[in-house]
Amino acid sequence: MFDWLKMLLLPVENPTVTNSLVAIMLAIATGIFFGRLKLGKITFGVSAVMFTGLLLGHFGYRIQPGILDFIRDFGLILFVYGIGLQVGPSFFSSFKNDGLKFNILAVSTVLFGGVVTLILFKFTGLKIENLVGIMSGSVTNTPGLGAAKNTIEEIKNSFPNKTFDDPTIGYAITYPLGVFGIIGTIIFSKILLKIDPEEEMKKFRKAKLNSELPLVHKKMRVTNPAFFGKTLHQILKEFGGGIVISRLKHSGSIAVKSPTLDHELRDRDVLMIVGIEKDLDEFISQIGRPSTDLFIESDSDLHKKNIFVTKSSVLHKNLSELDLFNTYDLKVTRVFRAGKEILPRPSLELFYGDKLRVIGSQEAIDEVEKIIGNSEKKLLEPDFLSLFAGLLLGVILGSIPIVIPSLPVPIKLGFAAGPLIVALLISRYGGISFIHSYINNGAIYFMKDFGICLFFAAVGIHAGDGFYENFVKYNGWNWLLFGSAITFIPLIAMVIVGRFILKINYLQLAGIMSGSYTDPAALSFSTNYLDSDIPIQSYAQVYPLVTIFRIFVASLLILIFS
Known part of the structure; x- marks a missing residue:
């Protein structure tokens, strides 16, 4: 009697469009539910969709390949475009104050992570696409993974006979490590440095006495x-x-x-x-x-x-x-x-x-x-003409081939960096012709969270197909060890340089740590743990430039060493 319901809700080997949509909705709905549960002061938020997607993929849920690609790429585009519109105004204005120092520290951390990845590539014998996946998961950077996958597709188009491993496997294995690694570093650095959040707040207010005054x-x-x-x-x-x-x-x-x-x-x-x-x-x-x-x-x-x-x-x-x-x-x-x-x-x-x-x-x-x-x-009504024209410009910018001598294929900004850069510029200059930067806060949060949920659901379900077998096949414990190096070595160096050399307030440094690893779960934890909203400000200041550099590092490692 309920065979139709079983066919609709239970996993099938050859999914229809409806089966694919049901799998995506199940991953997002269950992920959001578990993401709201608290583990101490930690909540995973929308990032839990990645884990529920892995479980569903492991138990046989599938998405049609064409739908999978569309959901993954469209979700990523919505997410980065929303981020660009949200942080664009504060991103550019921050360079007049501490923004330049913060971004130099954050970008140096990104590049250091790339160097650690390259060293592991030289000494472990792993394929670069696996290590880029491990790196993206270890630093919880979704756009970097998207850029790596786009770059692999470009190389495949030029060299059809060349085969690649899927970087999503390494990303899925090390992503939880990245989340807990950043949170653990915030906890232990606070203890070891004997940080008093109230004292840091007083120092912050004193330092800001003559800047950004109302x-x-x-x-x-x-x-x-x-x-x-x-x-x-x-x-x-x-x-x-x-x-x-x-x-x-x-x-x-x-x-x-x-x-x-x-x-x-x-x-x-x-x-x-x-x-x-x-x-x-x-x-x-x-x-x-x-x-x-x-x-x-x-x-x-x-x-x-x-x-x-x-x-x-x-x-x-x-x-x-x-x-x-x-x-x-x-x-x-x-x-x-x-x-x-x-x-x-x-x-x-x-x-x-x-x-x-x-x-x-x-x-x-x-x-x-x-x-x-x-x-x-009118401000409450979404201007879809402006929104989708901006997204189209981002896709066009991301698709422009940039020829670099000695590289096998032209490099592209991709669906991660292109829309992000366009959104930053639109928010900085107020718009281009009929394309404007204003979207009310509720719509921006919806666009960001909806986009990243779509991406996590697609990536998680795809990676969950054979996840356990891949963990055993590739010796996942070793990959977690390599991921630990990429997570902790640059992060510890950042704390030392930021605190003792650049003399950055710890409340701001916690935001830079979360922003450098583009980790909203760590940001949410730090604001609760330190009982302050100051980490959000420094997170927003470094997020755009960090995201762009994460994308470039992931793409260049694939292009040069694949």
């Missing part, structure tokens, strides 16, 4: 005669233009207005100013004194509102081009982009999804809303 507003009264009669343009020019004067009230009056740059200051004028606190304090000390005037905060004549940029007609225009003040008597006091506050300089270019805080009359705000858009509903 914008604040303050009230002041003009009392210095040297500035009476000077225009706001003249005064702001003297101070470098890092301040916005949002409101002005004359002494003895209750009328509040948003002043133009040609407005001349009078004795005892009250100003509302916006900027970084230390700049505001310096400005106030030279021009007057702090004020406690309450009328300047009155909203009887002036209103403030947040307006979202959603109309294509204003995209990539700067604030001086829009000239909202002279046209509509409306002043922009702050701009919010990718979770950061930006001072609204006249040269600031507007991106899709930017949030402008404006001040002016209600009539002016209503008029500007019609020009800028302010459609929160």
Whole structure:
């Protein structure tokens, strides 16, 4: 009676499209369930899909080859593109601060791992594709594995008679080692270095006291005669233009207005100013004194509102081009982009999804809303044209052959690096034509997790076919030993160099460790174990460049030594 259900849910040797889809859904659903279970402070999250896929593959579940390739590659593309959009803005801006130092340390760790892999290749007699799989698993780097498999396919197309082992086997054997290895290193380095997370947090806050400070507003009264009669343009020019004067009230009056740059200051004028606190304090000390005037905060004549940029007609225009003040008597006091506050300089270019805080009359705000858009509903709706056009550009970039003399085939960025680089550039420059970088956070998290789940399910089920036999055949215990060298030697070197030579805060170093091995499970553990969100920041700063280098190292090792 239930034969149809058995045929649908139980493994078959020659799966149909439906059987293939059921296998993928089973792997993802069971993986997500087990990934939410806690082992102490450790949760595997979506990476558990890899292990459930292995089990299902071991017990006979299969996916049609064409469907397998599509699910694996499309999942990888979605994952890396989502990562690029999410961390792109902070990735580029971080190079102005500690980002350069962090990325040098992380990339050096990647290259050191490649050197260890090469040494093992010279002395163990293993095929390079097996060692690249071992390396990718030992550092929990999925895009590197994807790049290795793409490179092998390219070589097979040029040399049909050449045979390769599947790097997925080594990846599957050593992946758990990579996860637990990073977590173990974080635990033992904290103990051996006698790290106090609270003390590290104090040091971090002290170090960041003068960088990445938020914008604040303050009230002041003009009392210095040297500035009476000077225009706001003249005064702001003297101070470098890092301040916005949002409101002005004359002494003895209750009328509040948003002043133009040609407005001349009078004795005892009250100003509302916006900027970084230390700049505001310096400005106030030279021009007057702090004020406690309450009328300047009155909203009887002036209103403030947040307006979202959603109309294509204003995209990539700067604030001086829009000239909202002279046209509509409306002043922009702050701009919010990718979770950061930006001072609204006249040269600031507007991106899709930017949030402008404006001040002016209600009539002016209503008029500007019609020009800028302010459609929160539109921001919630996914722009599939922009999304898939961006993905297409990533695939095209990843497919461009780069000819390098002495290599057997041209090297390609592949489906891992191509979409990642395109997403980083789009997020940096706000978009290309109709392709924009804004996707709401919920959609980005869905795209990332959905993509990596598809990839893990396909790779796990494929690797699970004969996994035990391969473990015995290739002496998996030896592979775990080789993987341990790739996991721990570069990681220990990173801790020593990062802590004692570069003097990096341990909370940040934990994020760099997780980011260098592109391991979200280790990141999740470190934030819980250290009771801090600081590791997330350094993880995001190094992740994109590390991913690109992991891809190149894996591809080059296959190309040069296969």
